[in-house]
Amino acid sequence: MSEGTARASAEKALTPRAQDFSAWYNEVVLRAELADYSPVRGSMVIRPWGYAIWEHMQQALDRMFKDTGHQNAYFPLFIPMSFIEREKEHIEGFAPELAVVTHAGGKKLEEPLVVRPTSETVIYAMFARWVQSYRDLPLLINQWANVVRWELRTRLFLRTAEFLWQEGHTAHATEEEAQEETRRMLGVYRRFMEEWLAIPPLTGLKTESERFAGAVRTYACEALVQDNRALQAGTSHNLGQNFSRQFDLKFQSQEGREEYAWNTSWGVSTRLVGAMVMAHGDDAGIVVPPLLAPVQVVIVPIWRDEGQKAAVLDKTHEVARALRRKARVKVDDREHLSPGAKFYEWEAKGVPLRVEIGPKDLAKQQVVLVPRVTMGGAPRKESLKEVVAVQQIPDRLAALQRALLAAALRRREENSHRGVRDLARFHEIVDGPGGFVYTGWCGSTECELKAKEETKATIRVIPDIEFRSKDAPQACVVCGEPAATEVVWAKAY
């Protein structure tokens, strides 16, 4: 099959985003070999390419957590049903999603065990053993783990019965410290999303009806993806003393009093891989931000006859060696695929830069550089002297990373509709282009649910101060009563 044929037939198979974003998403995830459906309904398999991207995310986040004083630990997968039931809102929130082990070791268990949907209960039960005095606080723990929330309407990375995540859990001596921690970790997530994922999230406080089951306050990072829906990409919860009271997590204060500790929890998951796909992908496949790319530069040797092959391959490997100290490089020297088929495959997988080396390039001591996405109208293919290319590639990668963030930011701003004052306009946006809709809100759950029912949009957050509109509407978009705050609505994943 010729380069042209391979490319044409395969491109035809990929649904364009504009035609059906949802179909496009499913197709690019499979084609990029990020993940696959598993034989177990609701579960997914994360394939090496997807897992390598997740590993880069993990490493970056783990460093940020450690730099802010946190330590990793590991807590049990199984949680006694009686633990989950202890915090009333917690069990109400999670009951419909639980997977339950009733038999083990050939016998029926006396007490059923829940496969953790989140680990607050078992972790704070352990904290209660470890904390005696104010000197043991703050206790700053993180866990990398799998969790299970039973889902049948699955979507790779976005909604699966099992997923991988990290959950931070901390205990503090004062309410103020817990609140500071809650905000600090929201900030870590925001910075991670901007610097690594190249996604600028909207941050803020969740309303009562959207907050974590058992939390006093939930903050979230909300990404706006290319179909103008919101995707909740990270949450940070101030748990107050809700769990410490149920699990007897007490400490002796500096003044000698016995007090309940103040807790926070916060998490991000493999959902971030889905966010990355939806934020940056195009009709040729996914686009991986250079900092997260398992392969940042793929080098494709090109030859027409066997006589050229050895010299081209030698040069290819020479360039790869020179680049290896500066970037994650792969030489694609497979013999049974045409260069075009290779281009097509690495584009689908989102590799940021492609280097092509053919016989003509050899003669001119040059290489051809092809970025995965075009930036600022620059020509797509560019011939560069070999030494110049090797020298400039790290800068090109950094520029690509910045360009992806800038594009995502521009898209978010273009699709943020401020000062929406009536339900008709609200409907028009939500049913039309979509995006973030900024309105006034009286603060009542009734108005929130009424708008949700009518428009399918939900309040994503009460925005953090820097996202607030200069002249926010003073009236609730639903009831017209005085607004208690500005809020941001969107249809969400």
Add this chain to the structure above:
Amino acid sequence: MSEGTARASAEKALTPRAQDFSAWYNEVVLRAELADYSPVRGSMVIRPWGYAIWEHMQQALDRMFKDTGHQNAYFPLFIPMSFIEREKEHIEGFAPELAVVTHAGGKKLEEPLVVRPTSETVIYAMFARWVQSYRDLPLLINQWANVVRWELRTRLFLRTAEFLWQEGHTAHATEEEAQEETRRMLGVYRRFMEEWLAIPPLTGLKTESERFAGAVRTYACEALVQDNRALQAGTSHNLGQNFSRQFDLKFQSQEGREEYAWNTSWGVSTRLVGAMVMAHGDDAGIVVPPLLAPVQVVIVPIWRDEGQKAAVLDKTHEVARALRRKARVKVDDREHLSPGAKFYEWEAKGVPLRVEIGPKDLAKQQVVLVPRVTMGGAPRKESLKEVVAVQQIPDRLAALQRALLAAALRRREENSHRGVRDLARFHEIVDGPGGFVYTGWCGSTECELKAKEETKATIRVIPDIEFRSKDAPQACVVCGEPAATEVVWAKAY
């Protein structure tokens, strides 16, 4: 509490190894804060100190796996019961240990889901989708995951219902390649144990009755720990075509024939943390090999009056800054603990080197260096000029790492009993000092089980060629018939 009192009272509480090794083990694991019992029977909590050691193990192994061409991926926690049942020996081996999810999302499941005890079945089912041609082989995958094997007689790190591990799974075009891979990964484990854990394992082939359920051949790394029992620390399995035939994992060969792939699997787990404790710990606590130590050097400032404090603390942090590029350093500047209490705590946690800095040291521009274990009769405490200490500490750490390996090797050799020719002598060793017992064996399972029943020792391995005795007994130690091979017996964890 004075340094002396704190130390004496606490040391008293730790059972000496010679008195009760098993009690000692449980105590040091808790005192070093490696792990804790969880509210769920059979499960454990890995605390930050234990988890950080595991992270260092993971990083080293992960690098070795990637350097040998493997990629990480992630497969589902839940496996349909029908999958597990497909390979006959596999289900027979694992049936008694399975934990089963029968209800999820508020409903009874149509087919019960097994919480993975190991993932051959689901992984080879996926491989069957991904592999079409010989060009897709070898497929070299590794997974870091939690697994569950129901156990009620638990022991922290050694035997728990849930544990963390890695499982490698590969598919090859030929039997030879699969066998090479099986041996290669055994070699990786051996090298990892020697270089990082400072434990020289005995390696070899398992007998039929001890091999993995579903394997054609199982190879193992067996550590000999301080109570002279064997601890199986890593296994590598040649699975032949047992799973590929059940899961229809076929490929088109270069000659155009349809053939079943050849599989291998291999794993090590958090059990290695237990092996480390049992191999190197002493009556003061655990001893962590420098390469795995979360803190390699702890610096303890010492002052008697407030007038000295500022200068001592300044110097402490100055030395820490100078060392930070060369080692993982922690300054223990807690004010509510005496220096003695700190020494005691870091000894229990196995930190390889302690640096003490007091007012007298300041005047002489020196520090006091105290290694966690004494090597070659060198004095335990040593005063060194500050610049010399900073310069020499990396070498000291490397020397400690080597010394631990040398000591473990000496212990293994001293407790390897070769040329054992009769059951009386066999009994004498196994019931007495213990250790590895080398004998002849006719190859019959009958003799193997008879000796096991009588002595509680099992055949650990048919040793690899380099471990074989020069003049191995020519007769089976049990029946006296001609020996088919030499084998190594021991009581095991």
